[in-house]
Amino acid sequence: MDFTLRIWRQKNAKSEGHFETYQVKNISPDSSFLEMLDILNEQLIHEGMDPVAVERGCQSSGPVSFDHDCREGICGACSLYINGRAHGPDDEVTTCQLHMRKFHDGDTITIEPWRSKGFPVIKDLVVDRKAFDKILQAGGFISVGTGGVPDGNAILISHETAEESMDGAACIGCGACVATCKNGSAMLFVAARVSSLALLPQGKVEGAKRAKAMVAKMDELGFGACTNTRACEMECPKHITVSHIARLNREFLCAKFKD
Amino acid sequence: MADKLISKIPEGPLSEKWTKHKTQLRVVNPGNKRKIEIIVIGTGLGGASAAASLGELGYNVKVFCISDSPRRAHSIAAQGGINAAKNYQNDNDSVYRLFYETIKGGDYRSREANVYRLAEVSGNIIDQCVAQGVPFAREYGGLLANRSFGGAQVSRTFYARGQTGQQLLLGAYAALNRQIAAGTVKSYPRHEMLDLVLINGEAKGIIARNLVTGEIERFGAHAVVLASGGYGNTYFLSTNAMNSNGSAAWQCYKKGAYFANPCFAQIHPTCIPVHGDQQSKLTLMSESLRNDGRIWVPKKKEDVMKLRKKEIKPSDIPEEDRDYYLERRYPAFGNLVPRDVASRAAKERCDAGYGVNETGLAVFLDFSTAIERLGVEKIRERYGNLFQMYQKITDTDPYKEPMMIYPAIHYTMGGLWVDYNLQTTIPGLYAIGEANFSDHGGNRLGASALMQGLADGYFILPYTIGDYLATQFKNPKTDTSAPEFEEAEKKVRAKIDRLLSIKGKHTVDEIHKKLGHIMWEYVGMARNEAGLKKAIELIKELRKEFWSDVYVAGDKDNFNQELEKAIRLADFLEIGELMARDALNRKESCGGHFREEMQTEDGETKRDDEHFMYVAAWEYKGEDEAPEMHKEALKYENIKIATRNYKD
Numbered sequence: 001m002d003f004t005l006r007i008w009r010q011k012n013a014k015s016e017g018h019f020e021t022y023q024v025k026n027i028s029p030d031s032s033f034l035e036m037l038d039i040l041n042e043q044l045i046h047e048g049m050d051p052v053a054v055e056r057g058c059q060s061s062g063p064v065s066f067d068h069d070c071r072e073g074i075c076g077a078c079s080l081y082i083n084g085r086a087h088g089p090d091d092e093v094t095t096c097q098l099h100m101r102k103f104h105d106g107d108t109i110t111i112e113p114w115r116s117k118g119f120p121v122i123k124d125l126v127v128d129r130k131a132f133d134k135i136l137q138a139g140g141f142i143s144v145g146t147g148g149v150p151d152g153n154a155i156l157i158s159h160e161t162a163e164e165s166m167d168g169a170a171c172i173g174c175g176a177c178v179a180t181c182k183n184g185s186a187m188l189f190v191a192a193r194v195s196s197l198a199l200l201p202q203g204k205v206e207g208a209k210r211a212k213a214m215v216a217k218m219d220e221l222g223f224g225a226c227t228n229t230r231a232c233e234m235e236c237p238k239h240i241t242v243s244h245i246a247r248l249n250r251e252f253l254c255a256k257f258k259d
Numbered sequence: 260m261a262d263k264l265i266s267k268i269p270e271g272p273l274s275e276k277w278t279k280h281k282t283q284l285r286v287v288n289p290g291n292k293r294k295i296e297i298i299v300i301g302t303g304l305g306g307a308s309a310a311a312s313l314g315e316l317g318y319n320v321k322v323f324c325i326s327d328s329p330r331r332a333h334s335i336a337a338q339g340g341i342n343a344a345k346n347y348q349n350d351n352d353s354v355y356r357l358f359y360e361t362i363k364g365g366d367y368r369s370r371e372a373n374v375y376r377l378a379e380v381s382g383n384i385i386d387q388c389v390a391q392g393v394p395f396a397r398e399y400g401g402l403l404a405n406r407s408f409g410g411a412q413v414s415r416t417f418y419a420r421g422q423t424g425q426q427l428l429l430g431a432y433a434a435l436n437r438q439i440a441a442g443t444v445k446s447y448p449r450h451e452m453l454d455l456v457l458i459n460g461e462a463k464g465i466i467a468r469n470l471v472t473g474e475i476e477r478f479g480a481h482a483v484v485l486a487s488g489g490y491g492n493t494y495f496l497s498t499n500a501m502n503s504n505g506s507a508a509w510q511c512y513k514k515g516a517y518f519a520n521p522c523f524a525q526i527h528p529t530c531i532p533v534h535g536d537q538q539s540k541l542t543l544m545s546e547s548l549r550n551d552g553r554i555w556v557p558k559k560k561e562d563v564m565k566l567r568k569k570e571i572k573p574s575d576i577p578e579e580d581r582d583y584y585l586e587r588r589y590p591a592f593g594n595l596v597p598r599d600v601a602s603r604a605a606k607e608r609c610d611a612g613y614g615v616n617e618t619g620l621a622v623f624l625d626f627s628t629a630i631e632r633l634g635v636e637k638i639r640e641r642y643g644n645l646f647q648m649y650q651k652i653t654d655t656d657p658y659k660e661p662m663m664i665y666p667a668i669h670y671t672m673g674g675l676w677v678d679y680n681l682q683t684t685i686p687g688l689y690a691i692g693e694a695n696f697s698d699h700g701g702n703r704l705g706a707s708a709l710m711q712g713l714a715d716g717y718f719i720l721p722y723t724i725g726d727y728l729a730t731q732f733k734n735p736k737t738d739t740s741a742p743e744f745e746e747a748e749k750k751v752r753a754k755i756d757r758l759l760s761i762k763g764k765h766t767v768d769e770i771h772k773k774l775g776h777i778m779w780e781y782v783g784m785a786r787n788e789a790g791l792k793k794a795i796e797l798i799k800e801l802r803k804e805f806w807s808d809v810y811v812a813g814d815k816d817n818f819n820q821e822l823e824k825a826i827r828l829a830d831f832l833e834i835g836e837l838m839a840r841d842a843l844n845r846k847e848s849c850g851g852h853f854r855e856e857m858q859t860e861d862g863e864t865k866r867d868d869e870h871f872m873y874v875a876a877w878e879y880k881g882e883d884e885a886p887e888m889h890k891e892a893l894k895y896e897n898i899k900i901a902t903r904n905y906k907d
Contacts, residue, residue: 012817030534032652038539038768045766045821049810062812065820067327069500071540073648074425075331090651097651122471123818130448133328137440141433142392146312146717147383149390153347156401157394165394166419169426173330196394203392 076172139213168196177232183224285729302329305692306486308716314438337424338545365700479737489671495775527669551629701850763808
């Protein structure tokens with residue numbers, strides 16, 4: 001398969017970005033999207049090392065930087081806004097699990113980084129998601145230290161509750177929810193963590209305090225407000241639903257009443 | 260220098276060693292802990308749990324990871340579960356049984372005392388994770404659920420769907436975040452350790468590259484903990500994450516830490532087969548699938564041919580024409596034999612011409628019997644995310660047709676040599692999790708990597724490191740302007756400059772792929788003397804080609820992923836050679852290390868306990884010098900050595 005790629009290039013956080021256009025050919029439909037970018041990068045490197053090509057003006061900005069690691073949809077490193085959708089046209093997958101068979105031969109594909117005030121660009125398609133770590137540091141944990149805890153079976157948790165908690169805990173912290181939200185809100189990310197912990201007896205204890213602290217940190221870091229458009233739910237590669245946002249709101253209100 | 264290999268295994272009965280040892284370890288009082296700094300490299304299960312636990316104790320911890328967040332370490336991708344000898348199922352499990360099965364699974368090449376301790380603390384890990392809010396699978400009555408894994412005859416694996424590693428890591432990462440918020444731990448994401456700094460022969464700091472700005476930075480401490488994972492990516496294609504690498508451990512080796520059993524690499528039987536040369540990595544399908552999946556190939560070659568031409572579907576082949584070869588060869592364990600056994604059996608069938616896809620390198624993993632027995636919904640609940648992953652990658656529906664699988668490199672049992680305290684041969688340098696060698700022998704059992712990472716990080720290292728730090732608290736902060744730091748930094752800078760100045764004709768990935776082919780062909784699932792000797796020569800040539808003809812794009816003062824890859828590949832090109840050397844030396848077959856010269860009549864591994872019941876610990880002797888091997892004899896005082904038998 002052959003494709004025309006329009007890719008956002010940006011040298012660093014301070015410089016201005018622009019689109020560059022590239023052609024890739026003979027891509028296997030079984031290749032993943034990131035493997036297609038690997039092939040592009042090999043091509044760009046070869047162009048860069050060919051002095052004649054450089055003289056002809058072939059010099060691009062060099063290989064395209066993009067975040068990726070596990071390439072099996074669980075680490076949350078890969079991002080990419082592809083043809084206007086977070087993680088591309090397939091549903092419930094990360095970009096690394098998106099395959100070229102989902103495109104048509106000859107397609108033009110536009111590739112951008114996550115765009116959000118909370119995630120400044122580091123280079124090309126790589127953004128800084130440190131804000132997510134900071135939100136979790138504000139309270140996304142249960143305050144227990146190592147050792148001195150009760151037996152695992154001492155706390156009974158119903159099958160359904162454990163499963164529901166797991167639904168929220170499945171969040172991979174990729175940031176698709178923020179990137180896709182017109183307000184740049186991190187509500188789904190925050191809610192997934194708050195709700196997952198609040199459902200469990202161990203996490204319930206600090207539930208209200210946690211919700212308040214994490215929401216305050218989210219606001220402080222420049223993420224927008226939630227206006228219930230549910231775009232985040234549509235684009236979440238792990239199918240985390242807005243029902244978690246409802247649970248976050250409940251915890252948050254409880255905390256406010258206590259104030 | 261063989262006297263460096265003092266394993267410090269405590270005297271006394273096996274079941275009392277750890278308890279007794281703990282009472283003899285020195286501790287640092289709380290006030291003095293605040294004066295001590297510790298560097299932790301890596302934030303997987305081992306690194307995150309260690310950094311959090313050390314922070315809780317009051318030490319000043321600096322934790323480094325190469326990804327943008329500690330949460331992305333590759334432990335996140337572990338699917339199936341974590342073992343613990345809780346005996347919740349009343350199936351006669353015990354600390355001893357987990358210990359015994361781990362030693363046997365490792366083909367009698369791991370240390371008794373270390374493995375027993377691992378089994379002993381396994382139950383605490385589950386309690387700890389539950390307290391942190393890890394949503395383990397539950398029975399309807401609210402108790403924790405279990406499943407079975409390979410090499411075990413009881414059901415002791417705890418799990419959170421097919422995302423157990425993710426949930427355990429998020430637990431450890433949450434504990435870490437709590438310490439970061441409390442100020443005891445400082446986190447350095449997107450930082451890569453490029454050298455270890457020794458002062459007076461002791462580990463006192465690191466040189467790291469800030470991957471965003473390209474700056475080379477110095478960090479000092481009273482001790483360094485290495486939790487940087489394994490070196491499976493030497494093979495280019497593996498189930499490891501793209502950025503997983505062996506460089507941090509390799510720099511320690513080059514500074515004097517011995518590297519133990521490098522040839523012990525695990526080849527996982529159930530991975531999605533290679534589809535072509537554009538492929539960048541291999542995807543694992545969890546071992547838990549072997550609970551309900553049955554592995555087979557056709558009995559008749561004509562069926563194989565029709566399958567390859569896609570003239571028939573696997574479900575068209577009647578039951579009597581299917582060869583469930585694991586059930587046939589290993590009736591006692593069936594589809595749940597250990598990984599090395601299952602991998603070799605798949606290779607044997609494919610080599611004999613029964614591989615079921617176009618490349619002839621695939622076997623079936625079939626759920627039809629389980630779906631009939633339990634229904635689609637139950638299977639979806641157990642393995643839904645794995646089935647979805649398979650479907651997305653291969654475009655076929657595993658609820659309707661069997662999965663196609665083939666073995667792939669997954670884990671490395673070898674690593675830095677450590678004593679019972681998890682200290683390497685360099686004082687003040689500790690290695691935990693996959694980065695060390697100690698617990699899995701020649702083959703790791705499924706669901707035991709998570710167990711070891713967390714055992715080391717939560718319950719072992721925080722105790723043992725105190726014994727060393729008790730001698731350190733009087734020392735002032737390490738001065739990073741010391742000449743040792745100066746020199747280490749100079750060397751790192753020179754290496755980077757050299758890489759960027761070559762401007763040759765081959766990309767980093769092109770050379771890495773070549774290395775991968777050499778490794779898989781000669782240092783892969785079956786090895787022999789001639790092949791290993793050839794591999795050593797080929798790797799040396801390739802290393803020369805790399806240093807004279809690689810092209811590293813971009814510059815050093817920026818975010819530059821090509822430069823990152825080149826630095827790591829330079830080390831893989833040396834690690835690969837040591838793996839081949841170790842494999843050549845170990846003229847026996849054990850666990851994942853299969854020497855063709857050493858097999859039984861029916862193709863099983865043949866150990867040579869008389870000559871090889873030892874840990875091979877390699878000492879670096881300088882560039883282009885042959886490394887020196889030291890032996891740590893393995894003593895089995897509590898287990899009767901036997902031929903591994905999964906047949907009866």
